[in-house]
Amino acid sequence: MCMTCGCGKGQTLIGGRALGGSHALARQHKPGEEMHYRAREGSASHADAHDRTHGNSPARDTMDFGAGPAGAHAPGMSQSRMVKIERDILAKNNDYADANRRHFSSHGIFALNLVSSPGSGKTTLLVKTITALNGTQPLAVIEGDQQTDNDAARIRTAGAPALQINTGKGCHLDAHMVGQAMQRLALKDDSLLLIENVGNLVCPAGFDLGEAHKVVIFSVTEGEDKPLKYPDMFRAADLMLLNKCDLLPHLDFDADLAVENARRVNPDIQVIRVSAARGEGLAGWLEWIKAGCHDAVAAKQQTL
């Protein structure tokens, strides 16, 4: 089973190909991490501190779990002893996300993680965005769905490179999958990366992909209280796109209330009202993207 998302091991496909080797990192120690052994009461105490200076190993296609020393038992330590671990359970995903983030910042790449319920209009919005940008901004798209290549195909038809990740039973993208996809896409410097997560308002909130921002797409055909019902996601997002606004005359949806609910859960969230299908409000979204890309490039210059 996938160590991060519980999907069936080997069921995750990236661009139609299975992930090579194991999903997980070989053992990770942060530089300078110490390990302490202390025997249980009744036996002589035994303190053994080792300094580890391993750097972070970046995501690779093949991970060899057979490597690494099999330490011998310390003599006289056949009775139980306590081992301090202090390791965060989601650390692996966070490590991969940090590696992705470092890659983005050193290459001036502005990466966005688009999240929503299924059917809110993420893919249509991406297609319209790509068309509107009209080649003025190098970009690539990573698509996430349980099955099919449909979304990636739509993006390619719109004129942008896209890679499809099929998660199989998995319900969200994780940072390891995204790291692998990034390598295969060979992202350009100073480009825009749009990651369309699996349609799911619950799980993606907890999994950092290394993105600059999560953007939540919430459509007027959903309920105004969506932000209150799924607060973690609206809290995790920096921008909310209220989509399908062209349908408002046909609905009882109170857009102001929806925005108010979002701001109750996340007072700092920015909101742009759009209609991907009709193109309304897209100018504001494109401005926001442009500003983000500009900042990413500027930040890269500063680190050079």
Place this chain on the structure above:
Amino acid sequence: MHEMSIAESVLQIIEDRARADGYARVRAVWLEIGQLAGVEKESLRFCFDVVTRDSVARDARLEIIETAGQGWCPVCACNVAVSARYEPCPNCGGFQIEVTGGEEMRVKELEVE
């Protein structure tokens, strides 16, 4: 949340250490799970039993230390106990509480042999 994948991650952390330090069995595992981490403890126990069945942590005792939820209310300028996310402040009723503790999920210690 994903109690099964959390259990798998715990086992992975255990196995990584077992391989590095060369211990044969894990007798007990201490986890720190925050009150606000969104983890269902009984579900996690069940999943832990399932995933460790054929591992170095087979039959290991699972101890879950629940750390309390804490928050800072900028309106009252005080620390408050937080038992659930998005609750109003017990003092002023405001919704601006910033969570400062109780979200962690950590493998704390192992008893090994």
